[in-house]
Amino acid sequence: DGGITQSPKYLFRKEGQNVTLSCEQNLNHDAMYWYRQDPGQGLRLIYYSQIVNDFQKGDIAEGYSVSREKKESFPLTVTSAQKNPTAFYLCASSIAGGSASETQYFGPGTRLLVL
Amino acid sequence: SQQGEEDPQALSIQEGENATMNCSYKTSINNLQWYRQNSGRGLVHLILIRSNEREKHSGRLRVTLDTSKKSSSLLITASRAADTASYFCATNSNYQLIWGAGTKLIIKP
Numbered sequence: 001d002g003g004i005t006q007s008p009k010y011l012f013r014k015e016g017q018n019v020t021l022s023c024e025q026n027l028n029h030d031a032m033y034w035y036r037q038d039p040g041q042g043l044r045l046i047y048y049s050q051i052v053n054d055f056q057k058g059d060i061a062e063g064y065s066v067s068r069e070k071k072e073s074f075p076l077t078v079t080s081a082q083k084n085p086t087a088f089y090l091c092a093s094s095i096a097g098g099s100a101s102e103t104q105y106f107g108p109g110t111r112l113l114v115l
Numbered sequence: 116s117q118q119g120e121e122d123p124q125a126l127s128i129q130e131g132e133n134a135t136m137n138c139s140y141k142t143s144i145n146n147l148q149w150y151r152q153n154s155g156r157g158l159v160h161l162i163l164i165r166s167n168e169r170e171k172h173s174g175r176l177r178v179t180l181d182t183s184k185k186s187s188s189l190l191i192t193a194s195r196a197a198d199t200a201s202y203f204c205a206t207n208s209n210y211q212l213i214w215g216a217g218t219k220l221i222i223k224p
Contacts, residue, residue, distance in 0.1 A: 040216070041217075043203070102146070108156060109157050
């Protein structure tokens with residue numbers, strides 16, 4: 001059963017705390033992406049990775065960090081430097097990045113709330 | 116940076132009617148994609164239209180692309196309650212997709 005999984009579904013962060021959102025895919029896709037969605041808004045790109053051990057900043061990377069040690073996994077850490085982290089976070093993957101990037105497949109999302 | 120802009124922001128129609136949503140963009144594209152998002156869920160890909168195509172169909176969906184006007188439209192025919200969702204257009208340019216803010220579609224029974 002192929003797809004993208006994200007965990008947890010809901011995550012609560014205390015002031016000054018770093019939290020990590022998990023994203024795993026078994027689609028054998030090279031490219032993976034993290035987006036942030038605020039209420040009534042479109043998606044904004046945080047980070048993307050076109051291949052293992054490589055990733056690039058998107059439009060709103062400040063206060064976030066990622067790693068891509070395995071093809072299947074692309075975890076996102078929301079650091080204490082991100083002052084307004086409350087949002088819906090979506091992970092996606094595609095067969096390849098770059099100009100060949102076609103359809104993106106999305107996970108179910110993680111809703112991050114600040115206590 | 117947001118390139119696509121959907122219009123209208125919200126649309127409410129009766130079940131069985133057709134729904135039309137529009138998307139405008141600013142720069143040249145490789146392709147344009149439409150996605151659906153049910154409330155609080157991930158996005159689901161609906162249809163992709165390439166820059167050299169003018170119209171594409173998939174079931175009850177019809178997408179048109181006018182590159183001279185930098186615009187696209189999504190038509191959903193014979194709407195159903197299950198079509199209630201937000202619909203996003205995304206343009207593919209180089210390494211990433213650029214997203215609009217979406218059209219919220221409500222189908223009234």
